Amino acid sequence: MKETSGRLLRLLGLLQMRREWSGQELADRLEITTRTVRRDIDKLRELDYPVQAAKGITGGYWLGAGAQLPPLLLDDEEAVAIAIALRTATGSGVAGQGETALRALVKLEQVLPTRLRNRLEALQIATVYAPGRGPTVDPETLSVIATACRDEQQLRFRYGDSEIVRTVEPHQVVTWGRRWYLVAWDLGRDDWRTFRVDRMQPKVPAGPRFTSRELPGGDAAAFVAGGIAQRWPYQATVRLHTPADSEPARLSATYGRIEPVDNRTCLLHIGADDARALVFLLGALTVDFEVVDAPALSRELRAVAARFSAAAGTDE
Numbered sequence: 001m002k003e004t005s006g007r008l009l010r011l012l013g014l015l016q017m018r019r020e021w022s023g024q025e026l027a028d029r030l031e032i033t034t035r036t037v038r039r040d041i042d043k044l045r046e047l048d049y050p051v052q053a054a055k056g057i058t059g060g061y062w063l064g065a066g067a068q069l070p071p072l073l074l075d076d077e078e079a080v081a082i083a084i085a086l087r088t089a090t091g092s093g094v095a096g097q098g099e100t101a102l103r104a105l106v107k108l109e110q111v112l113p114t115r116l117r118n119r120l121e122a123l124q125i126a127t128v129y130a131p132g133r134g135p136t137v138d139p140e141t142l143s144v145i146a147t148a149c150r151d152e153q154q155l156r157f158r159y160g161d162s163e164i165v166r167t168v169e170p171h172q173v174v175t176w177g178r179r180w181y182l183v184a185w186d187l188g189r190d191d192w193r194t195f196r197v198d199r200m201q202p203k204v205p206a207g208p209r210f211t212s213r214e215l216p217g218g219d220a221a222a223f224v225a226g227g228i229a230q231r232w233p234y235q236a237t238v239r240l241h242t243p244a245d246s247e248p249a250r251l252s253a254t255y256g257r258i259e260p261v262d263n264r265t266c267l268l269h270i271g272a273d274d275a276r277a278l279v280f281l282l283g284a285l286t287v288d289f290e291v292v293d294a295p296a297l298s299r300e301l302r303a304v305a306a307r308f309s310a311a312a313g314t315d316e
Helices: 002-017 023-030 034-046 076-089 097-111 114-122 139-151 220-229 247-252 275-282 295-312
Strands: 051-054 060-063 155-159 165-176 179-186 191-196 200-203 234-240 256-260 266-272 289-291
Touching: 002 023, 002 034, 002 060, 023 034, 023 060, 034 051, 076 097, 076 114, 097 139, 139 155, 139 165, 139 179, 139 200, 165 191, 165 220, 179 220, 191 220, 220 256, 234 247, 234 275, 234 295, 247 256, 247 266, 266 275, 275 295, 289 295
Parallel strands: none
Antiparallel strands: 051 060, 155 165, 155 200, 165 179, 179 191, 234 266, 234 289, 256 266
């Protein structure tokens, strides 16, 4: 019984991960027979999970919108409150929480009854406010993009003021600084690209399914950070006294691009508005470093170090 319950939870998790699965795909993932998959689907339906199915060669299973919420121990008021909180949290400045809230929101809205979806729309929650002075992002746009990422469906959109419709294979949504970005394979450019979500105007419905590609480096956040760092007006390189695969180096990739050197050091290519802004970014590092090729940065570091030393005074 315990094994069956655990398998049902894994099956439910798979159904929430993407829009549709074939019976054979589910059987392969769960290492069971397609007959057992059908029995488990029936058990989920008995628990009021709205699992839909289509017969035939092209048929499959998907989690649809039911007449009532699945048994999450939530009433209507609690479900609406959680959806509002998740929409608000997508603009959170807490590291990693925006993406997590967005994934949870997509899952929750997928199974909300129509009457509760209408209530959410009536609340007129139109924008997500990023910390500081960053641009606002329409939560409906975020939801469309995140769903396309999850379901591995091509996404069509106009970008900025251009009337040209871009077509991409969306990979992952990432928050960096005060902005949201989409990492995607651009079919028109035949290469990986990063797009600002606040400049995207998606077309619905989404396009055909695709097979996910491997992102260079495998880390979408580092991919975005590396690309953004190269666009800052002031550029610098510092040598970190830690290996490129260490935890401090991985965290430093939030600010720029890491380049391995040897088993003890690596280079951090970083950018900002000016040398002074870089000083405060580098102040967050937890390892020793040295400036490689930026005299203005070296001068600013010495000036700040002198002010800090004077402020600290002498030990008594």
